[in-house]
Amino acid sequence: MSVTRGSVAIVGAAESDLDAVAAGMSPIDLMAQGVDRALRDAGLGLRNVDALFCATTQARTSALSLAEYLGLPDAYTDSTIVGGSSFEVHVAHAHAALEAGLCSVAVVAYGSTQRTVGRRAASAREFNPYETPFRPFLPASAYALAASRHMHEYGTTREQMAEVAVAARAWALLNPAAWEKQPLTIADVLNARPISDPFTVRDCCLVTDGGGAIVLARADLAEHLRHAPVYVLGSGQSITHASISSMPSLTRTGAVESGAWACQAAGGEAVGDRRAGAV
Amino acid sequence: MPNADESPLATYIAHLKRGELGYQFSPSTNQVVFYPRLIAPKTGARELEWRVSKGLGTVHATTVVHPRQGDPYNVCLVDIDEGFRLMSRVEDIPPAAVKIGMRVKFRVHALEGDEDPYPVFTPVEGAR
Numbered sequence: 001m002s003v004t005r006g007s008v009a010i011v012g013a014a015e016s017d018l019d020a021v022a023a024g025m026s027p028i029d030l031m032a033q034g035v036d037r038a039l040r041d042a043g044l045g046l047r048n049v050d051a052l053f054c055a056t057t058q059a060r061t062s063a064l065s066l067a068e069y070l071g072l073p074d075a076y077t078d079s080t081i082v083g084g085s086s087f088e089v090h091v092a093h094a095h096a097a098l099e100a101g102l103c104s105v106a107v108v109a110y111g112s113t114q115r116t117v118g119r120r121a122a123s124a125r126e127f128n129p130y131e132t133p134f135r136p137f138l139p140a141s142a143y144a145l146a147a148s149r150h151m152h153e154y155g156t157t158r159e160q161m162a163e164v165a166v167a168a169r170a171w172a173l174l175n176p177a178a179w180e181k182q183p184l185t186i187a188d189v190l191n192a193r194p195i196s197d198p199f200t201v202r203d204c205c206l207v208t209d210g211g212g213a214i215v216l217a218r219a220d221l222a223e224h225l226r227h228a229p230v231y232v233l234g235s236g237q238s239i240t241h242a243s244i245s246s247m248p249s250l251t252r253t254g255a256v257e258s259g260a261w262a263c264q265a266a267g268g269e270a271v272g273d274r275r276a277g278a279v
Numbered sequence: 280m281p282n283a284d285e286s287p288l289a290t291y292i293a294h295l296k297r298g299e300l301g302y303q304f305s306p307s308t309n310q311v312v313f314y315p316r317l318i319a320p321k322t323g324a325r326e327l328e329w330r331v332s333k334g335l336g337t338v339h340a341t342t343v344v345h346p347r348q349g350d351p352y353n354v355c356l357v358d359i360d361e362g363f364r365l366m367s368r369v370e371d372i373p374p375a376a377v378k379i380g381m382r383v384k385f386r387v388h389a390l391e392g393d394e395d396p397y398p399v400f401t402p403v404e405g406a407r
Contacts, residue, residue, distance in 0.1 A: 149339065152380075
């Protein structure tokens, strides 16, 4: 048994306030704001919503909090939290729930006030007796360990890795909502404050406030809403580890599996043939 | 069923207090298990026996953390010869001198107050 390719679609999407939000905003405020804007984008309203998918590091029971905030006691909920890919997992789960008829209009929401409250307060790490005593600066040190292995196995250079941050900044300069307004050079990255070798602060993600939401519905409803539907063709998931010392291979991520399964579910042939968007 | 006498972590710490790097082995599948658990991954086998490592390994990955306050320090992943990997640090050399492929040997980090002991490593003399 599996979900049907294209049986559901994304019908609305929006961002919440971004960058540095007003004092006192909570992550749930930002989720609700994103949900409100995304529903308007779809031409729907809160009264249509019967499923909530959400996750944030700042709220362990975000589904409870969001259902309470939105006044949706009977909503189908899922607050699976697996890190940054939580929302792709939510889309996969919403696909199944919608197709099974367990709900009809699902929202997937995120909110974070990590800039305002500080990174440490927003993402407190659980104690791991096999890692915490060594004080890795997570998640940067986990990626740094993987980078050291990549450099060792493939000869990847610092400059090549810095190009990722440089490219991301170049794309950001095209977006008026982006936090950073200045170009970034490889030298800027290499000369920035070191965090966990080989990475400097400029190799690492910006810490900003933000959030957003998307709306999903079955294809028959999607075809009658405001935008051309963005059909969900397929998804894949793979969990390699929670702690970096348990990652089977530092240079082969679970994306190798999840990407292949998503393409296969979407009806794809070789991965190289795909023209569909992937997340 | 009565509760388990001792947690996997407590057994691991007890080994460290005796100067030993303990790990588990699942005899039914010849599978080395680390971090210590109650059941073996994939098989769910309950019969996990504790063994003591010879304490030798090879650095698999390494980084140097630069804290806002204090000196930079090493964090690494070490592949132990018996077939498991753990996070630790290499001591006695500058943190940036730790290299992938370096042969290292285990010692117990000295206790400070109530802190549980943990394994650290030092370069093996004369190794390549």
